[in-house]
Amino acid sequence: MRRAAALWTSAAAAGFALTACGTGGGGQTAPTKVPANAVHVHVTASNFQWTMDRTTLKTGVPVDFIVQSSESTHGFRLIGSNISVTVSAGQPPVHVVWTPPKPGQYTIQCDVFCGSGHANMFKTFTVQ
Numbered sequence: 652m653r654r655a656a657a658l659w660t661s662a663a664a665a666g667f668a669l670t671a672c673g674t675g676g677g678g679q680t681a682p683t684k685v686p687a688n689a690v691h692v693h694v695t696a697s698n699f700q701w702t703m704d705r706t707t708l709k710t711g712v713p714v715d716f717i718v719q720s721s722e723s724t725h726g727f728r729l730i731g732s733n734i735s736v737t738v739s740a741g742q743p744p745v746h747v748v749w750t751p752p753k754p755g756q757y758t759i760q761c762d763v764f765c766g767s768g769h770a771n772m773f774k775t776f777t778v779q
């Protein structure tokens with residue numbers, strides 16, 4: 652939560668939005684700036700892989716990545732963007748809103764060293 656908030660300023664300046672999940676309890680509700688037409692994609696980090704419930708996205712259609720970790724701490728980095736968010740097991744999911752700028756193959760890579768499988772911890776998805 653603290654890290655997501657710290658990233659907010661640079662994230663907003665870069666044209667994408669990070670919001671903390673408002674349903675995690677604790678009495679704090681962050682504003683959710685997820686566009687109404689966003690496609691929701693659940694992303695889960697574990698040792699040592701990414702799981703996405705959708706791997707084909709559309710150019711120009713906002714994506715709400717709902718990122719969480721089921722095991723230890725990992726970094727959700729979307730190569731080619733400024734997105735880099737750390738997620739830890741036991742913490743609420745973090746929403747990362749991103750609009751695919753053009754068709755192609757995109758890669759999510761872990762940017763927090765997490766152990767022996769860290770170097771291979773990436774996931775590719777397609778934007779049509």
Ligand SMILES: [Cu+2]
Nearest residue numbers: 761763765769
């Ligand atoms: Cu890692």
